[in-house]
Amino acid sequence: xxxxxxxxxxxxxxxxxxxxxxxxxxxxxxxxxxxxxxxxxxxxxxxxxxxxxxxxxxxxxxxxxxxxxxxxxxxxxxxxxxxxxxxxxxxxxxxxxxxxxxxxxxxxxxxxxxxxxxxxxxxxxxxxxxxxxxxxxxxxxxxxxxxxxxxxxxxxxxxxxxxxxxxxxxxxxxxxxxxxxxxxxxxxxxxxxxxxxxxxxxxxxxxxxxxxxxxxxxxxxxxxxxxxxxxxxxxxxxxxxxxxxxxxxxxxxxxxxxxxxxxxxxxxxxxxxxxxxxxxxxx
Amino acid sequence: xxxxxxxxxxxxxxxxxxxxxxxxxxxxxxxxxxxxxxxxxxxxxxxxxxxxxxxx
Numbered sequence: 456x457x458x459x460x461x462x463x464x465x466x467x468x469x470x471x472x473x474x475x476x477x478x479x480x481x482x483x484x485x486x487x488x489x490x491x492x493x494x495x496x497x498x499x500x501x502x503x504x505x506x507x508x509x510x511x512x513x514x515x516x517x518x519x520x521x522x523x524x525x526x527x528x529x530x531x532x533x534x535x536x537x538x539x540x541x542x543x544x545x546x547x548x549x550x551x552x553x554x555x556x557x558x559x560x561x562x563x564x565x566x567x568x569x570x571x572x573x574x575x576x577x578x579x580x581x582x583x584x585x586x587x588x589x590x591x592x593x594x595x596x597x598x599x600x601x602x603x604x605x606x607x608x609x610x611x612x613x614x615x616x617x618x619x620x621x622x623x624x625x626x627x628x629x630x631x632x633x634x635x636x637x638x639x640x641x642x643x644x645x646x647x648x649x650x651x652x653x654x655x656x657x658x659x660x661x662x663x664x665x666x667x668x669x670x671x672x673x674x675x676x677x678x679x680x681x682x683x684x685x686x687x688x689x690x691x692x693x694x695x696x697x698x699x700x701x702x703x704x705x706x707x708x709x710x711x712x713x714x715x716x717x718x719x720x721x722x723x724x725x726x727x728x729x730x731x732x733x734x735x736x737x738x
Numbered sequence: 739x740x741x742x743x744x745x746x747x748x749x750x751x752x753x754x755x756x757x758x759x760x761x762x763x764x765x766x767x768x769x770x771x772x773x774x775x776x777x778x779x780x781x782x783x784x785x786x787x788x789x790x791x792x793x794x
Contacts, residue, residue, distance in 0.1 A: 570787045573786075573787060574783040574784075574786070574787055577779060577782065577783050577786070578776065578779050578783075579752050579775070579779075581752040581753075581755050581756055581772075581775075582755075582772045582775055582776055582779075584755070584756065584759065585755075585759050585765055585768050585769050585772060586769075588759075673756070677760060
């Protein structure tokens with residue numbers, strides 16, 4: 456009996472060591488690029504391309520950050536924030552009523568609508584880029600914040616509807632029915648009862664939308680040609696030149712671009728994981 | 739990463755579409771690539787929605 460217990464204990468210990476080892480290996484693969492980005496952004500120029508590579512630099516400088524800021528980074532950051540916040544507000548204002556409607560009402564074509572929401576997010580954004588460009592040109596939206604907000608919204612809307620739909624579906628209907636009987640309108644029931652209760656879902660969706668809009672590169676590089684409207688990602692790509700050794704500057708920009716996203720994800724991680732799994736199980 | 743090189747041997751449809759439209763400015767060809775991509779995706783999308791029914 457005791458022998459068996461010891462044996463079982465040994466097996467679990469071995470398992471644990473194994474798991475820890477593979478987890479460490481995997482996270483090394485994922486974390487090393489981040490470490491390299493961080494470390495290169497504070498290296499002095501000669502150390503960036505030193506052979507053998509310098510993994511633990513001794514000399515530090517913030518010149519690369521200053522360079523990127525002088526190249527117009529504050530403007531780029533402002534543009535990206537405007538676009539991301541615009542996408543966030545626009546998408547939420549569309550996704551919340553639509554998800555709520557799907558969760559509470561029955562209407563013809565509802566299933567088609569929802570499976571459409573799943574299917575459309577499988578198509579890559581590149582497919583839409585030529586038609587969208589034509590459309591933006593036709594409507595005169597080219598070279599404006601709104602073109603990016605609109606394009607980003609088309610990309611994130613279906614998935615946002617799916618997440619919010621599964622959250623609204625989980626809410627007990629009786630709460631809203633009570634509110635309706637007491638004389639609440641549908642909109643009030645949605646705003647005052649359904650939304651506060653599904654706040655985790657809302658936060659998860661909002662974080663997802665913000666991160667996607669923040670990282671969006673393809674639409675930004677295609678639709679925007681004025682320098683003062685460029686987003687951070689496009690400005691970052693613009694740092695790459697043919698002859699100069701600009702990798703430290705690029706990676707300093709990458710740090711600036713990555714920090715908000717990583718912070719957001721760390722703060723709202725709980726909600727995001729919950730939101731995604733709720734979407735996965737309930738569908 | 740490899741910019742589709744050497745000689746397009748590692749090109750994927752998505753980057754090929756983008757390059758055709760906005761580097762070579764052959765928009766018609768790019769749209770044709772888009773349509774082909776669309777139909778490839780439709781096959782996967784429909785088999786997916788068959789396997790994964792939405793719960794009412």
